[in-house]
Amino acid sequence: MKHTVEAAKTPVKHWVPEIWATAHEAEQSASIESYVHYCEKAHAEARAEAIESKCSESEADNVAAAAWRCTLPLLSSRTAVQAFIACVAVGQQRGWIKPEESRSLMYTAQTALSVLRKAGA
Numbered sequence: 001m002k003h004t005v006e007a008a009k010t011p012v013k014h015w016v017p018e019i020w021a022t023a024h025e026a027e028q029s030a031s032i033e034s035y036v037h038y039c040e041k042a043h044a045e046a047r048a049e050a051i052e053s054k055c056s057e058s059e060a061d062n063v064a065a066a067a068w069r070c071t072l073p074l075l076s077s078r079t080a081v082q083a084f085i086a087c088v089a090v091g092q093q094r095g096w097i098k099p100e101e102s103r104s105l106m107y108t109a110q111t112a113l114s115v116l117r118k119a120g121a
Contacts (some may be wrong), residue, residue: 033105035073035083036090042071043096066098072105083108 011041050060068091073080088105091097097105 032079032083032086035080036086039066039068039071039087041090042067056067059095065091075116078113078116081109081113081116084112 038066043064047060047064050063050078052058053062068087072087073083075084085106088097088102088109092099
């Protein structure tokens, strides 16, 4: 399965703005479970829209994986970083984030957590 943002160029309804709005809702509730839930919701909705738009299964999987990655929480607080790590782990476990990408994302989370600690957040 090829995971690229190129898949997002398929003729699917404009889901990215909706994903960011959904991610903002998750950030307001500030629980790790809600972040994972919103990533799952974005993935499912994007995949369903891709299938409805007559994309192939492979294209729909790529669009859904891109939606998952686009919905990762902003690294703005310790809870958000923990949620980011949880979402990356779940995404990798389900095959929606490649191991190489996961390593890079985890390093990003580690760096953000270090900055937040130094800032006293």
